[in-house]
Amino acid sequence: MGTKKIYGDIYKYYNKLAKGKQAIAYCVNVQHSQEVCEMFNSKGIPAMHMDSHTPEKEREKILQDFKNNKFKILCNCNLISEGITLPSAEAGLLLRPTLSLTLYIQQAMRCLTPNENKKAIIIDYVNNIQRHGLPTQEREWSLTTKVKEYCNENDDGTLKIRVCPECFSTFETAPVCPFCGAEYQMSSIEIKNIKEIELKKIEAEKERKRQEIMNRTAERVRNYKKPEECKSFFELVEMGKMLGYKPGWAFFQAKRLHLNK
Template sequence: MAEIARRTTTRGNRILFIVHRKEIVDQVVSTFSAQGVDMDLSKIGMVQTITRHVDKLQEPAVIFVDEAHHVLAKSYQRILEAFPNAVKLMFTATPIRLSGDGFTSIADDLIVGKPIDWLIEQGNLAPVAYYAPKQINTEMLKVKRNGEFSDDSIKKAIKPKIYGNAVNNYLRLANGKQAIAYTYNVDSAKQLADAFNKHGITAQEVDGKTPKVERDEIIQQYRDGKIQIVTNAELFTEGLDLPNVDCVIMLRPTQSLALFLQFSMRSMNPREGKTAVIIDHVGNVERFGLPTENRNWTLQGKKNKGKKTAGSETVPGVTICPKCFGTFYKQGDTCPYCGAELPKDDHKVEVDGKAELEKVDAEQLAQTRLMKKVKNKKPEELHSVAEIVAYQKIHKYKPGWVYFQLKKKGMIRK
């Protein structure tokens, strides 16, 4: 971005750079100044401010939009529409919205970067060790005569749980690494920071109401290595450059692929010999696969048929025990780990207090997700060799069935 901005301002043309958080403004100003961009011809600011004063801005030749998956919002649209002759360049690592809306109304083309595995091989991103609860046992899936899975077997094979104690798992899997923890609300972020501090691990909670001076000081102390863990509910999901994050702790379940990737990849800034650690207490990986998985990004979007998505990007929040800091979906009025009395809520799901997180095997995860994808389809709805083979394994058909289907679909000639 800085190189494009430098070339633009060198020719005497103005640029406008739109972000959505104050910390990112400071980061862009610092980077652009260091890269030789003429800052007298640059306007860099938050969308919330720019949209209120857009009629007073000098016309830019190029507009940059950071974290551009937000660009469909009216505030962004007002700015872009005010300068019809400007070149609009929109940047995002996650060109997708939970609503399923595409970007064809605001973008002419999608330029896709290198795949994640290539970036890791070249040293641009760190490799990942991902730990999560094993939430599905495909061996337990049983098929009824009509070809559908039985309800009982599904309940046994797929159980929505949250496993483990956040502090204990950090000590076991990432002890000594600097981490960011994502929780589902401000109170849980504060409780998490307190729990780490009680175990001698320096932690600070940051939220939207934290005074700017205090927030900047915490961020700087984190960068300097004086704070080991920062806990938050929503602040550090996008854009902010914290290069020494080696571990991400997820205590916030989400249905948003974009949010999941922003969470996960926060730990993947590279360093010689580094392996990032992701501790997923809420099974987000079961919904989206590993963050290293290659995605087929498009501008078209995908509508979520029959799903209500407005208003929230998360599934119901977790309960955190104020005494032992066990994390789980609530069932009953007491903590399943230590018996302490818990706050009241209405979400009750089976809890397994003895279960542990385990390292995610990429091939096994991919096979599991493929089986979940095809389990309720009909043979004529299968469109790849992998889907046909997975369907055959689930239904325990003979190997010849795969050959028959491939021949029927014209995937083989003989």
């Protein structure tokens, strides 16, 4: 996560998509959070960092200052998730890839606390949305079974959540972006998926036809009384199977009756 390019991208996309908005940045660890904070400050966007070692008084002050819009970016690692309400936050910067659905939802939803005329933006730098689906999507929660693992692919191989290449918005499978109207170009993953599914269909169809031919052959052979009635090698094979002979029997009979394979 620590390369210059990534820090550059954090700034670039914040500036492009959420310029001027108050944002909570969710980082990988304390050091990462401090570096993200430094980076924003160096670009002239006031940012603060806090972690579990920050004295409580100081933490409270930081949160109060954030609520009063005294700075723009609040950087943290795992501190701000459950139980902290920050209605003024208008953006969430997801910088930490996570396999935990709970953590993802807690962090992604934190900036969605309603506030006057607010339109929150979640910038997902780390593909958490493709991993878990949209934070707002319906899920079946259960106390007894595990929540079904999210799969971002439809049965036809297209992606359930697509990312618009023009405005970077995410949306459910559609040919055009509902936010900016840009036509969606199928991603390489989708193209690969669709090809694989097509190939599987063709293979299954081949297998189905093969089975059909075998069944028909078996049907005919059932009425034969002796190998001389067989008209092909395959019929001999079927007859051999039916009579419980070893595979060599069909070869031997084929040779004897001059029936080529």
